[in-house]
Each structure stands twice: as C-alpha cells, then as structure tokens.
Amino acid sequence: MGRERDGAGAHGPETESLEEAGSSEPAADRVRLVTGMPPAGTSDHDKIRRGVRLLIEGMGDDPDRPGVRATPERVARMFDEVYGGLHVDPRDVVDVVFEEGHDELVLVRDIPVASMCEHHMVPFIGRAHVGYIPNTRGQVTGLSKLARLVDVVSRRPNLQERMTATIADTLEEVLEPRGVIVIIEAEHLCMTMRGVRKPGSVTVTSAVRGRMRDDPRTRSEAMALATGRSPGAR
Numbered sequence: 001m002g003r004e005r006d007g008a009g010a011h012g013p014e015t016e017s018l019e020e021a022g023s024s025e026p027a028a029d030r031v032r033l034v035t036g037m038p039p040a041g042t043s044d045h046d047k048i049r050r051g052v053r054l055l056i057e058g059m060g061d062d063p064d065r066p067g068v069r070a071t072p073e074r075v076a077r078m079f080d081e082v083y084g085g086l087h088v089d090p091r092d093v094v095d096v097v098f099e100e101g102h103d104e105l106v107l108v109r110d111i112p113v114a115s116m117c118e119h120h121m122v123p124f125i126g127r128a129h130v131g132y133i134p135n136t137r138g139q140v141t142g143l144s145k146l147a148r149l150v151d152v153v154s155r156r157p158n159l160q161e162r163m164t165a166t167i168a169d170t171l172e173e174v175l176e177p178r179g180v181i182v183i184i185e186a187e188h189l190c191m192t193m194r195g196v197r198k199p200g201s202v203t204v205t206s207a208v209r210g211r212m213r214d215d216p217r218t219r220s221e222a223m224a225l226a227t228g229r230s231p232g233a234r
C-alpha cells in the first residue's frame with residue numbers, strides 16, 4: 001500500500017536519520033550558527049538526555065517505545081538553538097557604527113519573538129518593537145543588529161518582563177542613546193494550554209529609558225509608531 005511509514009508521523013525515521021547524520025557537529029557550532037556569535041560555553045547534552053528520559057518516565061510513558069526513544073537526543077540538540085543565547089553576551093551583538101547627524105528616532109517594528117517561559121518551559125510567541133534616539137556623537141548600530149539582539153535575548157529561559165528590560169538595558173549600555181523604547185507583545189502557551197486557558201490573549205510589556213521615559217510626548221509618539229496605533233488611542 002506504500003504505507004510502510006504509517007505511524008511514524010511527521011518526525012519519522014527520515015527526520016531521525018537526518019538528525020543523527022549531523023550529530024557529530026559540535027554544540028558550539030550550532031550555537032554560533034543560530035546566534036551569529038562564538039559562544040562562551042555550551043550545554044551539557046549528557047545531562048539533558050538523562051533528564052528528558054527521566055521526564056518521559058516520570059510522566060508515565062515508556063522511554064523505550066520507538067516514537068520517543070530518540071527524543072532525549074533531539075531535545076538536547078534543540079536546546080542548543082532555543083537556549084543558545086545563554087552562552088552569548090547580548091552586548092557583543094550590538095556593534096557601534098558612527099553616523100554623524102542622525103539624531104531622530106530609529107525604530108524597527110514587528111521583530112518576531114519566540115522564547116521559552118522559564119516558569120513552565122513552554123513557548124511564548126509574538127513580536128518586538130525596538131527603537132532608540134541616537135546620541136549627539138551619532139553612535140548607531142545596524143538595523144539588523146536590533147533584530148539579532150532580540151533573537152539572542154529570546155534564546156534563554158525567560159520572563160517577558162525581564163527580556164524586555166534586558167534588550168533596553170543592552171542598547172542603553174552599548175549605544176548610550178538619548179532614549180530607548182522596547183515593546184513586546186506575545187501569547188504565552190502556558191496561558192493557552194493550561195491554567196486560565198485564554199487562547200489569543202496577548203501580554204504587552206514595555207521598557208523605556210532616557211528621554212522616552214522622561215518626556216511623555218516623545219514616549220507616546222514612539223509608542224504609537226511602534227504599535228501602529230495613533231497616540232492616545234487605547
């Protein structure tokens with residue numbers, strides 16, 4: 001019938017052999033690939049494998065059944081990607097270039113965010129809007145570096161509030177800008193799949209620094225630009 005792979009599902013034998021073929025690739029290389037930075041350390045795959053096997057056992061499943069037998073190894077490799085940011089200093093991501101005379105708001109909107117809630121180890125997914133007003137010395141960074149910064153900070157066990165503040169503080173420290181604004185809007189699967197079960201609810205966090213914090217008009221203009229809503233609208 002041509003259904004010999006029946007029951008293997010989307011992550012069947014083919015996927016597995018692909019993953020195994022690449023398993024000689026050092027963890028540090030995978031972290032460098034996803035973060036764009038040489039990592040200062042790596043995860044301990046042996047501990048993760050043992051831990052995941054124990055989790056499967058603990059939940060009452062059979063860790064030796066074919067479907068999950070390779071899951072500990074898969075999870076260990078996945079952690080290089082989703083937690084790779086633990087081994088990279090976000091300040092290294094933002095390089096400073098000088099552009100004389102640009103002293104207006106620089107804002108990148110709708111940067112995709114996919115991170116893991118550190119309380120439940122399930123994802124939260126959404127968008128970030130990141131902006132800053134350069135200092136008079138014209139210290140700026142490449143627009144792609146703002147997206148890269150969000151990406152690296154999101155690859156850690158996270159709280160959305162802390163993640164938002166970390167992005168703002170990193171920009172403030174490296175670029176010494178006159179103002180910073182970071183807004184993250186995300187749906188938390190720990191609210192969708194369990195607990196209050198409110199699918200579609202979006203958590204919004206913001207962090208403002210410098211002029212964005214001290215000048216209400218500058219802040220509301222930046223907020224409006226970042227979220228695509230008119231100033232004053234709720």
Ligand SMILES: [Zn+2]
Pocket residue numbers: 117118119120121188190191
């Ligand atoms: Zn959670």
